[in-house]
Amino acid sequence: MTGRHTVEHNRHTVEGTDPGLFVEVHEPAADAGLRPVLLIHGFSSSSKLNWADSGWITTLQDAGRRVITVDLPGHGRSHSPEDLDSYTPSRIRADLLQIVTDVGARPLRDGDSSTGLDLIGYSLGSRLAWEFGATQPDLVHRIVLGGPSSADPLAAFDLVAAQRHLADGTPIEDPSTAGLLKMAQMLPSNNLFAMLSLIEAIKGEPFDPAEAAPQVPLLLVAGEKDERAATMPELASIAGKRGGMVETLVIPGRTHTNVITSRAFKEAAVQFIGV
Amino acid sequence: MAEISFPLPDLGEGLIEATVLDWLVEPGQQVERNQPLVELETSKSALELPSPQAGKVVRIHGAPGDTINVGEPLIVFEVPDDTAGIVGTVPKDEAPKRRVRLSAVLDED
Secondary structure, eight states, X not given: OOSEEEEOSOSSOBTTBOOOOOEEEEOOSSOOOOOOEEEEOOTTOOHIIIIITTTHHHHHHHTTOOEEEEOOTTSTTSOOOSSGGGGSHHHHHHHHHHHHHHTTOOOOBTTBTTSSEEEEEETHHHHHHHHHHHHOTTTXXXXXXXXXXXXXXXXXXXXXXXXXXXXXXXXXXXXXXXXXXXXXXXXXXSXXXXXXXXXXXXXXXXXXXXXXXXXXXXXXXXXXXXXXXXXXXXXXXXXXXXXXXXXXXXXXXXXXTGGGGOHHHHHHHHHHHOO | OEEEEEEOOOOSTTOOXXXXXXXXXOTTOEEOTTXXXXXXXXXXXXXXXXXXXXXXXXXXXXXXXXXXXXXXXXXXXXXXXXXXXXXXXXXXXXXXXXXXXXXXXXXXX
């Protein structure tokens, strides 16, 4: 296995605790000399499922890009901390900032295309990328958001109904809650306690895209049949009002789940961040 | 020349089938080992299947939207006789990079 190494769990801790996030840096065979790309996966997924198996990492490596992947807390090969704080979106963003700094991302400098960081997020990862881009304008160069939504289905999750369902099998009335819980239970590698902790933490910090919007160029991509991303035009409008360049791309025939492997999505993303 | 057929491999996680989203190769095309062959969707995620070997594509099974069960034929390659080896063996040119990969199981029939 070449062109890839695993970084130790972040060497510097944020707020004195280590959430044990699993980080990998994937080096290209021929480096294009451009800034690194951070990939942020979706809820109940992992870097492996969201980015490796779907072909994103090799596509970006083939384009000469250095790729950073991080498994979210409780996902993939990351730890499942017991404290709720490790799962809050603000804490996750702080950990991501520390991680990308530790692996060499540097603040943007005019005329130096190796500085800064490009972001690609998917679903929950798009929400995190939106906020990360809004709060780190000195670092973030361009952002690609897959399956993005201005709503927050995780904040609307009915935690009480889910816990009752897990305890005694009482059916869950809200279809979105039932669907998300099914997703959370599907992967043996994902810890259900951690999934519910993440949801609880997100309820404390629900997504409010208008509160802080990125002002860097944005590419929003969703499948034509992606119901969760039906609000993508609202996000585009919010970012557009801040004066940032916004492009949107709808992939025909694809859903929230299966847009991720789309060649059109990958090619558009590689081109968009390849400047 | 010899033909070598690969079935849909075990995708792990207890999955028994996958739906074809899009083929990335077509009959007559020469492909390299590890080149993405097809986009598939399972009940858990969508993924690309890398080619288990180099060769010329002879046939592909399943149109977009079709469901294929694990173990059913997926793709047939034409390879030179001297590299086909005993039917059912996987060429050993380098270590596979992905956990999800095809392997021939014809010798188990």
